[in-house]
Amino acid sequence: MQNDAVISKINQLLIDEIEIDEDQINPQADLKKDLGIDSLDFVDLFVIIEHNFGFKMKAEELSGIITLQDFYNYIIQRVNPI
Amino acid sequence: MGIYSVIGKNLTEVRESLFKGRSGIIFDPVRKEMGFRSALTGMVERPSLKGVLDRRMRVGLPIQGEYAYIATLEALKNANIDEQFLGKNNVGILYGNDSSALPVVESVDILRQKKDSMMIGSGYIFQSMNSTVSMNLSVIFKLKGINFTVSGACASGSHAIGIGLLLIQQGLQDIIICGGAQEINPEATASFDALNAFSVRESEPEKASRPFDRDRDGLVPSGGAATVILESYESAIKRGATIYGELLSYGFSSNGEHISLPNVDGPSRAMEMSLKLAGLKAGEIDYINAHATSTSAGDSNEAMAISLLFGRSKPIISSTKSMTGHEMWMGGASEIVYSTLMMNNSFVAPNINFDHPDEFSEPLNIAKTTIEQEINTFLSNSFGFGGTNSSLIVRKFTR
Numbered sequence: 001m002q003n004d005a006v007i008s009k010i011n012q013l014l015i016d017e018i019e020i021d022e023d024q025i026n027p028q029a030d031l032k033k034d035l036g037i038d039s040l041d042f043v044d045l046f047v048i049i050e051h052n053f054g055f056k057m058k059a060e061e062l063s064g065i066i067t068l069q070d071f072y073n074y075i076i077q078r079v080n081p082i
Numbered sequence: 083m084g085i086y087s088v089i090g091k092n093l094t095e096v097r098e099s100l101f102k103g104r105s106g107i108i109f110d111p112v113r114k115e116m117g118f119r120s121a122l123t124g125m126v127e128r129p130s131l132k133g134v135l136d137r138r139m140r141v142g143l144p145i146q147g148e149y150a151y152i153a154t155l156e157a158l159k160n161a162n163i164d165e166q167f168l169g170k171n172n173v174g175i176l177y178g179n180d181s182s183a184l185p186v187v188e189s190v191d192i193l194r195q196k197k198d199s200m201m202i203g204s205g206y207i208f209q210s211m212n213s214t215v216s217m218n219l220s221v222i223f224k225l226k227g228i229n230f231t232v233s234g235a236c237a238s239g240s241h242a243i244g245i246g247l248l249l250i251q252q253g254l255q256d257i258i259i260c261g262g263a264q265e266i267n268p269e270a271t272a273s274f275d276a277l278n279a280f281s282v283r284e285s286e287p288e289k290a291s292r293p294f295d296r297d298r299d300g301l302v303p304s305g306g307a308a309t310v311i312l313e314s315y316e317s318a319i320k321r322g323a324t325i326y327g328e329l330l331s332y333g334f335s336s337n338g339e340h341i342s343l344p345n346v347d348g349p350s351r352a353m354e355m356s357l358k359l360a361g362l363k364a365g366e367i368d369y370i371n372a373h374a375t376s377t378s379a380g381d382s383n384e385a386m387a388i389s390l391l392f393g394r395s396k397p398i399i400s401s402t403k404s405m406t407g408h409e410m411w412m413g414g415a416s417e418i419v420y421s422t423l424m425m426n427n428s429f430v431a432p433n434i435n436f437d438h439p440d441e442f443s444e445p446l447n448i449a450k451t452t453i454e455q456e457i458n459t460f461l462s463n464s465f466g467f468g469g470t471n472s473s474l475i476v477r478k479f480t481r
Contacts, residue, residue, distance in 0.1 A: 019137040040138065043204040050201060059200075 006079055007072050009052065017048050027069035035068070053079055083326055083419050084156030086149040087306040088124035088266075089405055092156055097423045100431035101452055105288035105405050107302050113268050113275075120280035122290050124304025124407035125266060135222065142208030143218050144182050146263035146412075149307035150215045151222060154259060157309035158223070161323055163257070165224070174227025174255050176246045177215045178238030178262035180411040183270040185209035215263045215307075227255050233411075235466025236375075238262055239308065240414025244332030244472055246312040256317040262415035264305035271303045277342070279377060291408075292435035293374035293401035294381050294443035301375040304407030308416035325479040327422045330459075331359035337469025344380050344465060349373075349387040352471035356461065357391070360475045365395035366459055367475070369430055371421045373463040374401035375408045384463065385442035396447040398455070400433035414464035414472060425457040425478055 001009075014020040020035050031037045037045070046057045055078050065071050083093060088106025090096035099106070106124045113121035129148045131140055143151065158164070163173070189206035193199055208214060213231040220229045228249060232242040239262020246260040264270075274280070281300040283290040291302045310326075318325050333356025337348035357364060370388060374381045381401075388399065402420045403409070409416050424430055430453040439448070459477045 038138075040204040043200075044141070046200050047203045056198065056200065 001079055003076050003080065006076050010072060010075060013048055013052060018044070025068070027067065027072065029068045030066060031068060031071060049075070083160060083311070083422060084153040084158070084309045085306070085416060085419050086126065086129070086152045087308070087406060087416060088126045088304050091126065091152070093160070093419070093423065096420065097427060099405065100402065100420055100423060101427075101429055103405060103432040103434045103452060105291070105434065106304065107287045107290055107407050109284055109287050110268075116268055116272070118268065118272065118275050119278065120275060120282045120300070121284060122281055122287055122302045123266065123271070124302060124306070124409070126306055139218070139222050141205035144185050144209040144214055144265060145267065146179065146182070146265040146305065146307060147209070147215050147218045149305070150177065150219060150261060150263040150309065153261060153307040153309040154219055154223070157259070157311050161311040161313070162321065163311065168223055168225065171257065172227045172255065173225050173257045173259065174249070175216045175220050175225050175229050175259040176232055176242045177219065177260070178232045178234065178240070178242040178411050178415060179212060179215045180233040180235055180238050181270055182210050182212060182214050182265065184265060184267045187269045219259065223259070225259070228258060234470045234472070235468055236408065236410045237414050237464035237466040237470050237472040238411040239416065240418070240462065240464035240472035240474055241334070241470070243310060243312065243329065243415060243418060243474060244334060247329050247332050250312055250314050257311060257313045259309060260312050260415065261307060261309035262412040263307035264410045264412035266305035274303060281376060289435050291376045291404050292437070293372065293376045293404050293433060294385060294439065294446070294448055295436050296438040296440040298376045298378065298381065301377050301403070302407035304409045306409060306412055306416065308412055308419045310415060310418055327425060327476045328479050330362070330475045330477050331356045333357070333359060333473040335471045337471070339469055342467055344383040344469070346383050346386045346390065348469050348471045349384055349463065349465055349473070350390055352473040353387065353391055353461065353463065356473040356475050362459065362475065364392050367392065367395070367397045367461050368457045369421065369424070369460040370397050370399045371417045371460060371462040372399055372401040373465045375403055380465070382440065382442040384465070385446055389445050393445065398430050398449050398453060399446050400431055400449040402431055404434040404436070405431070414462070417462045417464065418474060418476065421460045421462055422476060425460060425476070428456050429454045430457065
C-alpha cells in the first residue's frame with residue numbers, strides 16, 4: 001500500500017471509528033492533547049489497526065507516538081517495512 | 083417518570099397501550115434457529131444514539147443501558163431536572179439490573195477466535211458488568227450522589243426503588259434516579275428457556291402471556307427500561323416539581339425455601355410489611371399490580387397470598403405482564419410507572435387473556451377489560467428467584 005493511501009486510510013478510520021472531527025486532523029496534532037484520544041481509545045485503535053492493516057500493535061510501542069505524524073510513520077513502517 | 087417498553091417508547095405511547103390492552107409480544111425466528119424451546123419474546127427496537135451521545139459514552143453502554151438512557155432522559159425532563167441542576171446538586175442513582183449477557187458472550191467469542199485479549203476493545207468490560215447501567219448513567223448524567231446497582235433477580239427494579247425510599251427517608255439523599263433495565267436478546271434468556279418456564283403458545287404470541295388464566299403455560303421474557311425520579315417531599319415542593327405520586331412504603335422478605343419455586347408466606351409477609359409501614363389497612367388499597375408472570379406455580383401462590391390479605395376488601399387486580407411479558411430486572415420499576423400512569427389517568431389496565439380463572443384466581447377481582455375508575459392507592463408486587471420479594475405502595479399526591 002502506498003504511503004499516501006495509508007495516511008488517507010488512517011485519517012478516515014479516525015473520523016469514522018474514533019469520531020474525530022475532520023478539521024482537527026493534521027499531522028502535527030498531538031493525539032492526546034489535540035485529538036482527545038485517551039488510553040481507552042488506544043485500546044480500540046489496536047483492534048481497528050488489526051482489522052484494517054492486518055497486524056497487531058502492542059501497548060509498549062505507543063511510547064514514542066505523540067503526534068499524528070508519529071502515528072502515520074509507525075503504521076507506514078509496519079505496513080511497508082524497509 | 084420515563085419508560086422505554088415493548089408497549090411504547092415513552093409515557094404517552096405506554097399509557098395508550100395500557101388503556102387499549104395492547105400486547106408487545108412477538109415470535110422471534112432467530113431464537114427458533116438457535117434451538118430455543120420457545121421463540122416468544124417482548125420486543126422493542128434498539129435506540130439509535132449515534133449523534134446523541136459521544137462515542138466514549140456509547141461504546142460502554144449495553145443495549146439495556148441504551149433503553150435506560152432514553153427512559154432516564156424522559157424522566158429527568160418530566161421532573162424538570164437539567165444538566166445544570168445535576169451539576170450543582172447531589173443527585174444519585176440506584177438501578178435494578180441482574181445480567182449483561184450479550185457483551186460477555188461477544189467478548190469471549192472474540193477471544194476464542196483471535197486468541198488475544200487485546201482484540202476485545204475497550205467497551206465490553208463496561209458493558210459486561212452487572213452495574214453497567216448505574217455505572218454508565220452516572221457518568222453520562224454527571225451524578226454526584228449514591229451510585230450502585232441493585233441485583234435482586236426479577237424484583238431488582240422494585241428493590242432499587244425501595245432502597246431509594248429508605249435513603250431519602252433517612253435524609254441521606256434528596257433526589258435519586260431509580261429504575262430497572264432488562265436486556266432483550268437470546269443470549270440473556272437461553273438458560274432461562276432451559277427451565278421449561280416459557281410459554282410455547284408460539285402460534286398466538288399476543289395470547290401467550292396470560293397471568294392467572296386457567297390455560298396459561300408459562301411466561302414470556304421481555305425487557306426495556308423504566309426510570310422514576312424519587313425525591314423528598316420538601317425538595318420537590320421547593321423546586322415546584324410535578325409530583326406523580328407519593329411512594330409510601332417498601333415491604334420486603336425472603337421465602338427461605340426453594341431457589342425457583344415460590345410460596346405463599348414470603349409474598350404475604352412483604353405485602354403485610356408494606357401495608358404496616360404505610361399505615362394502611364388492606365381495604366385502603368384500590369389496585370394491586372400483581373407480579374403474576376403467567377407461570378402455573380407463581381400465579382397461584384401469589385393469588386393465595388393476595389386472597390389471604392385482601393380476600394375481604396377485593397381490590398382490583400391486574401398483571402400488566404399479560405401485555406408486556408415478563409420484564410424481569412426492569413419489571414419492578416416499569417410496573418410502578420404503569421400503575422402510576424393508571425392512577426393519574428383514572429383507569430385500570432386489563433389483565434389481557436384472562437379468559438378462564440382457575441381455583442386460585444377465581445376469588446380475586448381481576449380486571450378482564452379496562453376499568454375506568456379512580457385509583458387513590460396501589461400496591462405493586464415483584465418477586466424473584468431465590469425467593470426475594472418486594473412490595474411497594476404508592477398513593478396519589480394531593481396537596
